[in-house]
Amino acid sequence: MEALRAGLGAFLGLCLTGYLVLSPGIDLESGLYLVAPLGASAVLLFAVPNSPLAQPWSAVIGNTLAALIGVAISLTVHEPTLRIALAVGLAIAGTFMVRAVHPPAGAVAMTAAMSPDAIEHLGFWFALAPIATGTASLVLIATAYARLTGRRYPFRQFEQQNRHGTSDRVAVERLGLSEAELSDILQRYRQSFNLGVEDLARLIGAAELQAAAHHTGASTAGAIMSTKLITVKAETDLGEVADLFRRHRFTSLPVVDDEQRFLGIIFQMHLITRARDDALRLDRGLMPALRRLIDPERDKPVRAIDIMSVTVPRAIATTPLGALLPLMGDTDVDAVPILEYGKLIGIVTRTDLIAAMARGLARAEV
Template sequence: MISRRHSPLQHALRVLGPAIAAVPPVEALRAGLGALIGLGVAGLLVLSPGLDLRLGLYMIAPFGATSVLIFAVPNSPLAQPWSAVVGNTLAAVVGILVVRLVEDPALRIALAVGLSVVALSLARAVHPPAGAVAMTAAMNPDAIHELGFRFALAPVAVGSALLVVVGIAYAHLTGRRYPFRHYDDERAHRTADHPAVERLGLSEAELTDILRRYRQSLNLGVEDLARLIGAAEMQAASHQAGPLTAADIMSRDLVTVHPDTPLSEVADLFRLHAFTSLPVVDGSDRFLGVIFQLHLIRRAREDSLHLKMDFAAAMARLLDPEREAPVRAADIMAVGTPRVAPTTPVSALLPLLAENESDAVPVMTQDRTIVGIVTQTDLIAALARQHLRVSLASRVA
């Protein structure tokens, strides 16, 4: 396998580069047009010729950020109506209270934003533009003293609600879904049953726990997580079509030894690769036998009993490359172990690995050339994938 290493500069550029998947131009235009319409409608209804606009409080800048969320990422939990309306309004209230209590400008701004974050989190209404709402209030104390809590009502609550209403209508007209559906919403068939690919065997509480465990509850909803897991399962299952064979699941990058390989080298290979078995082949890669770690232990145990020494000493003697007649692979390899062809069905491998003293079965061609090996780990993974494929097929059916 070729390992591609990046230079420090390349790594830095990758880290600092975009983390968001490429957006189709049509989707970008759809989101931009929605923001234009949303802000246009909000501006027409919120702005009033009779109000003093010099401070920009009536068509406030945070509405632009709210529009980005509602029209560009409508599935985000941060963009949902509760987060947008309650989040912005609650932040405005916090900002107004801080303005009334704190005189120092720097401390006032920091407190307004920090306390808003706490309040939004407790109210489950986290909405990033809300921090800017609190900051806007804290930076304009004169206007806030004049308007009081009316600022939280209009323009903040009214403007946020208008953006949400336009967002709902625009999503419907452009074939999108906003607000996003909740996990227990009624489905397309007017029942509570989830689509086949979303029946994961996981409860809403378990999915919620996954989001919390990986700290993704602000980025993804439970419903979206179910849809993504289901889609990933289907994609994975599609990689394997038809009945599995030994060739589909076998390990191909083999580590082999020759008949005259000393056991000291065999033990080193076991330790280096963490294998439990090693095929023994001749110079043409024709299979001769297999060595299992159990063979080393069994031989050392026999030597310890025969020579009346402890097991550790017997093992050291067995692996000693300097002994007068070093023990080699051919001396302890098993030659009567099961072996299969590349076309052998996976179902036929189960009894071979479950009922014998081996945890690996060599895969070879008719001329005894070894082309792979199937371990118990390979088989377990294959059975899991096969079970998944059958389960998904029954769901779709």
């Protein structure tokens, strides 16, 4: 799936850039045409968007600076081999110095050095069009495509706010290590151009969660899941759903059909979100909107199927706890349904995970 996502993204990126911004044929008058290095940039932007080498500064500035260097060398050095080698070497040094290393930039400089006739006609305009224009177009398309496919590009920097708008690190990245310490680790192992500080923090956090799972005692979802479940049907009205939440103090309710096939799940937050949307739409307070939402006497009662989520993570009984911890550690997911051939056989909640980890710690202390 990841291979298909990356390939489709590169296809769309180059298609849109070719049809809307540049031209697939060489037009020396305008300079707006596709060049081979843009294909190399597409590999980074769509296949490894988290890489420091694929970020907008590296892509746009790196390619543009390399184009300027390539043009300057092409106009001043006439021996072909020397011209090409010098253009690429200086492009690497230049992009390194401005922290805009982008591997396709070497191909940009080489393209300019290998095309002295075209460069003599275009001059330094080549750096603006097609290089800067084409690269910026790919970056914008990659940004939109990442959002549509559930990825993050440009990648969030260490000091940026989290998804809640606060400066706290997300749970899996609260390592007790500063940005400077993480940067020092990357420098020490010569990985600063392969990984960003944010990447390293996430990897360390994931490793710590995996290690924590080893101390829970139980190793799989099936060992800690709740099996005697209270569920609702798709046609259940929200009044009954709200009553079940109140009576049992649940934070989630699975939705199943008559054969126990899993259809979706309702979290308490779904009720609040729907009531808030209705309050804004109808210009009324939150509580009146919530009462109206769960009123079984309304003309068309809202049912479970109208607000349930069908895209929540799910697992099977043999799923390791190490895979469940990240799902509930830094998301809005309060519970993960456990399925067997599409049928609901259990559910693992945050409470189940905390209890399992507490038992593991208690045994470790003994």
